[in-house]
Amino acid sequence: MHALCGENGAGKSTLMKILYGMQKPDEGTIAVDGQQVAFASPGDAIARGIGMVHQHFMLADNLTVLENVVLGSEKLHGIGAKARAKIVELSERYGLGVRPDALVENLGVADRQRVEILKVLYRGATTLILDEPTAVLVPQEVDALFDNLRELKAEGLSVIFISHKLGEVLSVADEITVIRRGTTVGTVVPADTTAKQLAELMVGSELPTPETAESTVTDRPVIEVRNLKLLGEGGRALLDDISFTIHEGEVLGLAGVEGNGQTELIDALIGLKGADSGTLRMATGEVGSAGEAAGEPEEITSWPTRRRREQGIGYIPEDRHRHGLLLESPLWENRILGHVTERPNSKGFWLDLKSAQADTRRIVEEYDVRTPGIDVTAASLSGGNQQKLIVGREMSHKPRFLIAAHPTRGVDVGAQAQIWDQIREARREGLAVLLISADLDELIGLSDTLRVIYRGRLVADADPADITPEELGSAMTGAASGHLEHPADESGAAEDRPSGETGDQPEKTEEAAAPEDEAR
Amino acid sequence: MSTAPALDKRPAAASAPGRRRVTLPVLLLIIAGVLALTSLVRIVTGADGITNVSQMSTALKLAVPIGMAGLGGLWAERSGVINIGLEGMLILGTWFGAWAGYQWGPWIGVLAGIAGGALGGLLHAIVTVTFNVNHIVSGVAINILALGVTRYVSAFAFEGVPQGTSKQSPPVESLGQFSVPVLSDGLETINDKGWFLASDIAGLLGGLVTNMSPLTLLALALVPASWWILWRTSFGLRLRSCGENPTAAESLGVNVYKYKYLAVIISGGLAGLGGAFLSIVANPFYLEGQTGGRGYIGLAAMIFGNWMPGGLALGAGLFGYTDSLKLRGGTENVHALLLLIAILVLIGAIWLVLRKKYVGAVIAVAVSALVFAWYATTKEVPTQVVTATPYVVTLLVLSLSAQRLRMPRANGKPYRRG
Numbered sequence: 001m002h003a004l005c006g007e008n009g010a011g012k013s014t015l016m017k018i019l020y021g022m023q024k025p026d027e028g029t030i031a032v033d034g035q036q037v038a039f040a041s042p043g044d045a046i047a048r049g050i051g052m053v054h055q056h057f058m059l060a061d062n063l064t065v066l067e068n069v070v071l072g073s074e075k076l077h078g079i080g081a082k083a084r085a086k087i088v089e090l091s092e093r094y095g096l097g098v099r100p101d102a103l104v105e106n107l108g109v110a111d112r113q114r115v116e117i118l119k120v121l122y123r124g125a126t127t128l129i130l131d132e133p134t135a136v137l138v139p140q141e142v143d144a145l146f147d148n149l150r151e152l153k154a155e156g157l158s159v160i161f162i163s164h165k166l167g168e169v170l171s172v173a174d175e176i177t178v179i180r181r182g183t184t185v186g187t188v189v190p191a192d193t194t195a196k197q198l199a200e201l202m203v204g205s206e207l208p209t210p211e212t213a214e215s216t217v218t219d220r221p222v223i224e225v226r227n228l229k230l231l232g233e234g235g236r237a238l239l240d241d242i243s244f245t246i247h248e249g250e251v252l253g254l255a256g257v258e259g260n261g262q263t264e265l266i267d268a269l270i271g272l273k274g275a276d277s278g279t280l281r282m283a284t285g286e287v288g289s290a291g292e293a294a295g296e297p298e299e300i301t302s303w304p305t306r307r308r309r310e311q312g313i314g315y316i317p318e319d320r321h322r323h324g325l326l327l328e329s330p331l332w333e334n335r336i337l338g339h340v341t342e343r344p345n346s347k348g349f350w351l352d353l354k355s356a357q358a359d360t361r362r363i364v365e366e367y368d369v370r371t372p373g374i375d376v377t378a379a380s381l382s383g384g385n386q387q388k389l390i391v392g393r394e395m396s397h398k399p400r401f402l403i404a405a406h407p408t409r410g411v412d413v414g415a416q417a418q419i420w421d422q423i424r425e426a427r428r429e430g431l432a433v434l435l436i437s438a439d440l441d442e443l444i445g446l447s448d449t450l451r452v453i454y455r456g457r458l459v460a461d462a463d464p465a466d467i468t469p470e471e472l473g474s475a476m477t478g479a480a481s482g483h484l485e486h487p488a489d490e491s492g493a494a495e496d497r498p499s500g501e502t503g504d505q506p507e508k509t510e511e512a513a514a515p516e517d518e519a520r
Numbered sequence: 521m522s523t524a525p526a527l528d529k530r531p532a533a534a535s536a537p538g539r540r541r542v543t544l545p546v547l548l549l550i551i552a553g554v555l556a557l558t559s560l561v562r563i564v565t566g567a568d569g570i571t572n573v574s575q576m577s578t579a580l581k582l583a584v585p586i587g588m589a590g591l592g593g594l595w596a597e598r599s600g601v602i603n604i605g606l607e608g609m610l611i612l613g614t615w616f617g618a619w620a621g622y623q624w625g626p627w628i629g630v631l632a633g634i635a636g637g638a639l640g641g642l643l644h645a646i647v648t649v650t651f652n653v654n655h656i657v658s659g660v661a662i663n664i665l666a667l668g669v670t671r672y673v674s675a676f677a678f679e680g681v682p683q684g685t686s687k688q689s690p691p692v693e694s695l696g697q698f699s700v701p702v703l704s705d706g707l708e709t710i711n712d713k714g715w716f717l718a719s720d721i722a723g724l725l726g727g728l729v730t731n732m733s734p735l736t737l738l739a740l741a742l743v744p745a746s747w748w749i750l751w752r753t754s755f756g757l758r759l760r761s762c763g764e765n766p767t768a769a770e771s772l773g774v775n776v777y778k779y780k781y782l783a784v785i786i787s788g789g790l791a792g793l794g795g796a797f798l799s800i801v802a803n804p805f806y807l808e809g810q811t812g813g814r815g816y817i818g819l820a821a822m823i824f825g826n827w828m829p830g831g832l833a834l835g836a837g838l839f840g841y842t843d844s845l846k847l848r849g850g851t852e853n854v855h856a857l858l859l860l861i862a863i864l865v866l867i868g869a870i871w872l873v874l875r876k877k878y879v880g881a882v883i884a885v886a887v888s889a890l891v892f893a894w895y896a897t898t899k900e901v902p903t904q905v906v907t908a909t910p911y912v913v914t915l916l917v918l919s920l921s922a923q924r925l926r927m928p929r930a931n932g933k934p935y936r937r938g
Binding site: 022041042043046052054057058059060061062063067068070071072073074075078079119 | 752753754757758760761764765767768769770771772773774926928929
């Protein structure tokens with residue numbers, strides 16, 4: 001099992017595409033089993049026993065597992081009973097637990113990944129390439145995946161494993177190659193390396209961590225959500241009885257496997273979907289005025305999206321290509337988006353293009369968006385720079401409440417550190433943040449309070465100071481609920497951290513307070 | 521496939537909440553229910569025409585071009601190419617069918633019609649697959665082009681030929697008709713008795729065995745054949761995968777361009793066959809404007825059928841039936857059907873009440889009452905209403921069934937390799 005490590009954009013995926021015949025190399029050679037080969041298409045690579053599990057699954061939702069697996073290799077075992085028998089046999093041999101007749105659209109992420117692996121095995125692959133296989137999985141699923149991989153290894157297959165998560169690489173690989181900016185910078189054996197050394201090889205300098213410094217949580221609530229309920233098609237509850245409060249200077253981290261209601265919660269907060277019941281209240285006006293001066297937060301349940309945004313909800317969307325940007329528009333137009341009615345973008349009825357463009361230049365500079373100019377299209381920027389532009393845009397309007405959904409997804413390490421810094425700084429200035437992320441380290445590192453969402457309900461809460469990703473992961477799969485504590489871990493880190501729940505859910509506050517008392 | 525019993529598929533579509541599949545027994549039960557209701561209405565109103573053998577036979581004849589266009593749409597859209605150019609391909613089919621048919625005989629005409637439609641399909645494929653032009657734009661262009669080109673070449677091909685004009689081709693020899701000997705007469709006898717249900721079923725089946733053209737038989741056979749090819753062969757699997765996730769298909773070594781080309785050409789060929797049917801079987805000549813929007817209605821039938829051959833055939837049957845009302849005792853029959861609609865809407869209202877959707881239920885009751893009032897206060901409907909019936913039904917059925925449809929995921933999306 002060979003692991004390939006490197007930052008985003010270091011060239012890992014390109015290398016794998018060449019290995020799989022999707023791109024052609026300009027120079028150099030590839031040898032399989034000592035034989036030099038040249039792949040013109042994925043078909044050639046498959047014929048040589050190389051199989052690829054893509055980072056973005058290559059599955060057709062409306063087809064069954066069986067159909068997805070046999071597609072393209074119908075000649076092997078037909079598309080009927082023989083193929084089904086073969087799939088069941090493979091699935092049992094490697095412990096994959098795949099049901100051939102299920103529709104792919106009904107499968108979860110981990111199941112889909114197993115279908116992908118099965119697809120590759122079905123074609124008789126002896127070398128498996130897995131491109132960032134753990135990016136979409138919770139820790140328990142990662143463990144299950146690693147078990148599957150070890151099984152494959154035991155059967156004599158080779159696995160190439162691409163990742164930028166060092167812990168995983170160290171635990172699972174037999175040999176690690178690190179690449180940076182398109183060249184190999186070293187090959188190491190996990191036994192004589194540490195994560196730190198590996199990280200330095202990878203980045204070329206020290207690795208940033210998402211640790212926040214001291215707590216800045218105040219007792220002034222910015223956003224209050226009460227018993228929020230959202231029904232889906234057919235009356236099924238997508239969100240049920242969601243209640244939380246975020247205060248000035250607080251980051252509330254929301255953990256959960258994707259598809260458990262996060263998207264719906266964002267939609268309800270931003271006003272894209274009307275809540276079926278429950279209330280939303282938000283403090284408006286300047287930061288710091290919410291206390292006695294401004295009185296109670298205003299109810300915003302019936303406000304349309306435009307008004308919510310004007311009154312201070314900032315939003316970093318989970319999929320910036322679908323929600324955050326117009327890819328074919330220049331940067332300055334993207335800067336105007338979502339804030340069309342606000343200064344400096346408009347004066348009354350008219351758009352103020354000059355000052356919008358000037359402000360775009362400011363954002364590009366302040367937020368270190370690497371671009372040749374503000375007239376290039378958003379599509380021509382890398383993921384990290386697109387994200388920095390979005391962060392800059394949202395922060396430029398002094399939001400009271402920021403919804404940050406996967407703010408560092410698909411972003412390289414440098415940009416990641418910058419975005420973390422932005423969030424931390426805004427938090428210091430009194431911003432309330434709802435952080436939704438699949439990166440548990442990021443969640444634990446940045447948040448003041450943690451909640452776990454499972455099937456549309458907030459099932460558990462935790463203190464980021466004394467929780468491990470594994471514990472969080474078990475709550476994300478619904479295995480644990482209530483207040484999560486780290487067994488017998490007496491770290492004093494929780495000392496000056498208010499529970500963030502003041503008053504609104506007394507029973508939980510008491511629970512949350514308990515470990516702190518013990519610690520003292 | 522059945523033609524007439526589907527007069528109203530609304531309760532069927534509506535009784536499938538969420539993603540629940542309508543299973544075959546349930547579907548048959550619904551069809552039987554609607555048939556029984558129709559029979560009841562026939563007896564109450566005395567409008568025997570609504571399930572008459574000759575009515576059904578006409579309905580079948582009218583359903584064929586719609587069904588072929590719909591089947592063409594199915595093939596194209598399953599591969600991910602929206603084919604709104606079906607109307608144009610249908611027109612090409614009528615022209616080529618008649619042009620070759622009057623010179624070299626009807627069977628050559630059929631082949632020429634298929635080839636003509638396939639030519640339109642090829643053009644659509646080149647424009648949409650190779651050049652990635654928006655599928656709708658290309659389709660509309662083909663419709664306009666086909667209309668213009670056939671009008672233009674008719675002036676050379678048909679003017680000056682005996683019995684031909686610039687708008688109409690000389691007559692094409694018939695392909696012949698056949699009735700299944702004993703069955704046809706027997707069913708007609710039962711149909712004439714006017715018994716409850718039995719006569720109606722006899723009428724329906726009688727339509728399937730009386731005065732049938734061999735081309736009708738071929739068209740009927742193409743529906744299950746398409747299903748078998750698309751869902752039971754690896755060729756079909758590959759073709760469908762291009763409509764669901766072409767990138768994934770490509771990564772598994774499927775030549776997406778090739779399958780899209782094939783699908784769209786086959787699609788054009790099927791529409792061309794529908795056109796040839798119009799100009800050889802339905803009428804023995806090509807006539808300008810002969811298709812009358814059947815390509816679009818075929819597309820509607822396909823959408824109504826949820827991109828499945830069986831549903832599509834039901835839809836085509838429904839539209840063919842309403843179309844046939846125009847030709848035979850329409851004013852009286854449509855009037856009788858008002859009562860059927862009133863009852864069906866009322867059933868829908870009861871179903872809504874059971875699902876606790878009271879606003880919808882109240883509206884449905886009101887609509888039902890209005891339709892019933894219309895039925896009760898008049899003796900027959902104006903001919904204009906009869907003419908409009910197929911189009912009104914198309915609109916109604918589409919808007920009511922469109923809520924629960926599932927089209928191929930990558931349908932209509934441009935695809936570039938790599």
